Amino acid sequence: MSTAVELTQVSRRYRSATALENVSLSLERDAIHGLLGRNGAGKTTLMSIAAAQDWPSSGEVKILGLRPHENEQVLPRICFVREEQRYVDDALAKHAFKAAARAFPRWDAQLAAQLAREFRVPEKTRIKKMSRGQRSAVGVIIGIASRAEVTFFDEPYMGLDAVARQLFYDRLLEDYASHPRTVVLSSHLIDEIAHLIENVVVIDQGQILLEEPVEQLRDRAVTLVGRQDIVAEVIGTREVLHHEAMGRIVRTTVLGALDEPERRALQERDVEILPVSLQQLIVRLTAREDTSNQTTMAPSEEVAR
């Protein structure tokens, strides 16, 4: 499978902060990628640079094999709708859709009209007067109906209610199935998008923490619930991501898959084995990274003192 998005040693520095630090990333074509991370982790900057809306301070960006910045050969094949997208003042939704129809060669007007009905986007309300959810819906519709070969959604659910969010996930998946393309979806609601994404990219403090297929990632950790002494014995040298004690019973999340004999042994000793949700796993991995950063920072802090 070929590469849709390729970032090599990309950094983005501002006067007082570094948003991205030597990021190298390669995202496969025709897959849905989840870009996950905390607020300020660098998700939007990464997508802005990949979509040629921002420039890297250093490094190289390639989309579909071409440099995207100021390149009309590849730009019409990219769509990036921001979380708080700004539109032409006084524009109605139909104006935004008409402009998008002229910009994106694979635009599907019928699909846009159908989505506008389903999301209940008001026809006669100016976009700037719409509720946040309705404005988000306009962006979501442009993202889906553009059928751009590389589509970036930056936290598209902001303001959408649960029904509209589910509608977005369903329609995106349906359209992706009939028209495969590369979708990069950034989100905080990790478990909500877990069933959509095929590949996970976790970014923290401007650096890529991990990039793995979802299925592979799910197998990386388990949660064990049982008596403290038995769980401690089973864990052995495995890395503990999270530990909670409730009297003699503990709930411990450990890194590393269990093989079949281990599972059988644990069940025999009344230790419950729970799968770790994607959200939990990413939260734990991010927290672990924070802890290790703090640990590695400690000596230098001491030196500074």
Added chain:
Amino acid sequence: MSSLAVQSTEASTAQDQQASRSSFARLPSAFRLQFTVPSQMIWVPLGVFFLSWALAIGIGLWIRHLGDGTGDPFYTGASQATVWCLAFIAAYSASHTFPFSMALSYSRRVFVLGAFLAFAAVSAGFGALFSIAILLERTTGGFWAQSYTFDLPLMTQNAGALGAGVLAGTVCLGAMMVGFFWSILYRRVSLALLWVIALLLVALLAVSVMVLTQNGWWPQVFDWLGVQSSYSFAGWLLLLTLGLTAVNYLVIRRAVPTA
């Protein structure tokens, strides 16, 4: 890499090359982007044009009514209203249409060229209306009150109604690109730096005036102005506007939609 993977990569590269298109293929779309909301670039300026004109005529008739009905021609500055309105609309284009154009994945080059052509089309329309208005004012004797909003000696200098229209259209285009420039500069730099640049430009102007005064060059300047026609003024102005358009591209090239 397996041979299958190599073949697949080659196939996709071939597809990419097949999809090769002109770098300016979306220029007509970028042009039309400026007219996404027709009221913005067409109906509002038209409304301002006719309303300001009607107001100027009304004031002219009133003044004539207060006097004895005779006297010198009465010139108004109401024709500027549309130019100011369009300059603000151009600034709006930089602040609002630019971020939307980024969501539609236009390159900044295509966006600036599309905006320039759209502004040029609107300015040409303004210039044509300016010329027609001059003819109307001449035919009616300034609406029977010697009140002139468009038939201004400054504009018709050595070139008649058509030349005045060409000059008005060029002034309008220049004003729009200036409005666009300040708006995009505001997006690009901090407010403090924006003021520093503005003050530097004012200082440059002041220094130019002082150099002319110190060397006693004003008579030559007035001589040069005297031999110019509306057409030649328009030519010089268009040259400056083209330069400013290039500067606008350089400023917008690194501008980020959310900044």
